[in-house]
Amino acid sequence: MTGDLRDGRIVIVGASLAGLRAAETLREEGFTGSLTVVGDEPYPPYDRPPLSKQVLLGQVAADTTGLPMRRNPDAEWRLGVRASGLDGIGKRVMLADGESLPFDRLLIATGTRARPWPNPDEAALDGVFTLRTRDDAAGLAERLAAGPQRVLVIGGGFTGSEIASACRERGIEVTLAERGPAPLVGALGGTLSKLAAAMHRNHGVDLRCGVTVTALRGDSGGRFTGAELSDGSRVEADVCVVALGAVRNVEWLAEAGLAAGPRGVTCDAGCRAFDMYGIVTDDVFVAGDVSRFPHPLFDYQLLSLEHWGNAVAQAEVAAHNMVNRGPLRRPHLALPTFWSTQFGLNIKSVGVPTFSDHVAIAQGSLEERRLAMVYGYRGRVTAAVTVDMAKSLEYYRHLIETAAPFPPAPGAADRPMAAEIPVPSDVPDPKGLSHGPTVALTGHLPDRRLTVIQPSG
Template sequence: MSGRAGIVIVGASLAGLRGAEALRRGGYEGPLTLVGDEPYRPYDRPPLSKHVLAGELAADATALPQLLPLRARWRLGSPATGLDRNAKIVRLADGSSLAYDTLLVATGARARRWPGEAEFAGIFTIRGRDEAADLRAALARDPRSVLIVGGGLIGCEAASCCRDLGLPVTLVDPNPTPLARALGTLVGGTLAARMRAAGVDLRPGTQVRALEGEAGQVCRARLADGGSIAADLVIVALGAVRDTGWLSEGGLAADAGGLTCDGACRALTRMGVPDPNIFAAGDVARWPNPLYGGRLIAVEHWGNAVEQAAHAARNMLNPADPQPYAHLPAFWSSQFGLNIKMVGLADGADSVAIVQGSRAAGRFLAVYGREGRTIAAVSFDEARWLPAYAERIAAGAAFPPIHDATDQPAIETRPPGFPPPRPFPASRGRVPEAAHA
């Protein structure tokens, strides 16, 4: 492909960078432009809630390596604000426009913020480099009380870092256990016990209704039950919304849950027709995953950003032979001395079984099933068998797929304990739905 305008990639993070590299590696020699809303070249985000908060790594030391010469034009610090599909133009915040022949949308996601967050100092989210640097500086000033709102992955990692720093931490979550939506309450209960042993004041089943302040500084959280929690530093960890607002006038099937694509990573219009000139990859993309029955999913994991960007680039360069994208989601996390690794998607599971180790020992491998099929597995310091289960998940093997393995306990199948689905999206100006779910 050698159009005059060339390829424009909107999103200068992991998916955008790896997509650009895949285009060059695939033989594309034309004009290439990368647009980023931040003034920085692509950097790695997972260390922000781990090593940067802990003070082990400076926020500006997280740059991603560039694996080959891109010969690209960089437009950084000016986010995309609009898309004209008919004219094939992307509008930027600085008033300029970029023409494209083919467009790759890789804008990722933004942290879900608390309504009125800017009203008080001391309220933070963790998504970008500057946010992590600001939060690290605030933690270094030894706040008297840290409140974390949200018991998902980021909230749990932040709590672990704060306890490692010796800071008093309260974690409030409306669910019965941390990571309840990703792992269920049976497995999440193990993490809850580990948190409490580390000194976290864990408040499950608790909702924050409002954050209050004095003299412009946050000082407490008002709870739904009428109680309150003192806090001079609040970390809001309520998940993310996909960065699709700039696509609102482009006629694409995009909302806070992502940009809907077909199996070949081509963006769909609101009429359900793929636009042959627009592709998507990374956190922002929502596509039918054949490993999960064609169910539409969006994955906020590092590995998916890399693999989907490469797949989208391949299809951009070979429009006559589009290939479907199949990906087995995977993530890992280090917190409270645990190494947690997961493959597959456990939400929707109707069964879970401990197939290695034991929850009592805090070292185990759990496998999730749905309607007799294995769909996910998670390890707590017990990852030796995880690759074998990943193969069975990808193959759609029966649940549980491995019997009589070395050191395998007697397998008991139990309900995983997932909370009921939450309403989505949140209403403007109200407490985010993730705070209630």
């Protein structure tokens, strides 16, 4: 029965990390049919995490982060052309150049793009950037190398914080404006956001929290010159980076009849897309940042993730399920994991820190800037974040996977007193933040378009 699934036509829309790993896995799993990968950028698959780190530091060029292949997927690469529509009945992907590609099975891996500055005229000023693509990074790195007077970063999420860190490391003055009370608060909660704020200030970032940027200003030549803030102050700067989070690339699916919305394309645990009536399809699959999938450890709520590791793991499961039937299919159950390097600290996360009511520092301390913070929800461990303690993370992963009680029992030799005293996790409502969440629990219904907020405390 599986023989015919190993043949036929598979189209992958999205030529980044998830698209590449899915293409390789299809061949590993014995798919011998025709394989086409469509990508809107003109470049072969490249790695994005270095773009906000090594590339902005000037250590590597933006055009050198091409991803290595595990094996050649023997695919036809349609690069530099955008998918513009999907005909689910006729089983064709429409391309912006007018052509259409017939398929037997489709993988949607179109990912996200940077959320643009809302005012298009201000966003078009020379010196205003977003950071998502290789071209974005090349342009921004060039400006940083030219030695600007001051860089304004709007948004204190992971990307905004990494950009501010890179600027300071290069000796460039930087102002970071965040609407929330501290950087990273939407991802890590109250306690670690205070550590993040201290790291920004210790490294000389002019950190402005609790403010919004109300307007970007330019001179008569169309060059960015500064911004107005909601507290009435003005920031003079010659470069601005808008780091307001990501937008899912789902517009091309507007007429496709799928459960696609601002939080992504909803799929089941086997990466099969739901249609708009909540009925699962069997020929359209989803993987990577554009997907929204149920997770048993988080009350089967649908998760939207912007994580490198999830793109890889989910692409592998989706590809496996595209060429296998029934009981041979696998669920995508990987725990969310994430890392960020900023201000010389290595921050790693496992689980969903925002799915929490209390936290406890289980190892290390804020003073040492080396710690393991455990997150609990209704008495069980749901996440852990380490700062310069990556080797400990595996232990906490196990606690999450086994729904271990929170606060965790004594185990580590360097257990501080703080481990006995859980404090509220202080996860704020994302509506009050400049930076979009990189992990979002989005409720149970495939067609639901709202974010569900977990009450804290």
